[in-house]
Amino acid sequence: MKDFLFMISAWVIGIMTGALIFFSSHNTGKSLQLSTGNYNIVHIMDKSEDISEPRQELLVSTMNNPTKHLFVTVSEKCFASYFAGAELLIINNDDSCIWTTTRRPPSPEFDIP
Structure with missing residues (x-):
């Protein structure tokens, strides 16, 4: 009985891990294009390959x-x-950008590993 429960739990963990990898790989490849507005910068990602x-x-x-x-x-x-050091990005109607060092309102801390 103990082996059966272990086998079922391993199977469930495997299915959940596979689903997580499948769905995260399909969602992370798509990014939104920023429109006009103000945005707090949380993190600058690496350049696209x-x-x-x-x-x-x-x-x-x-x-x-x-x-x-x-x-x-x-x-x-x-x-x-x-x-x-820029913390705020302002995108204007003509697609020009203004980067500033002041967040409005302050954004909570977000740790990137």
Whole structure:
């Protein structure tokens, strides 16, 4: 009986791990394109390896909900004006970007391993 329960629990863990890997790989490949607005910068991700889509990926939070984090991309033109230490990104109607050092409102800390 003990072996049977161990086998069932191992099977359930395997199925759950497989489902987690399957769904996370399908969701992480897609990023939202940022639209006009203000965004708190949580983390700057590594440059995309895909040469056909030269975009910079960011982890941001919105002004309305600083606890909800989104993976987004910005254009090369926008990212060209980025400077180290920027904490707020403002995207204007003409797709120009302003990077500043002040978050509004402050976003909670978010640890990236």
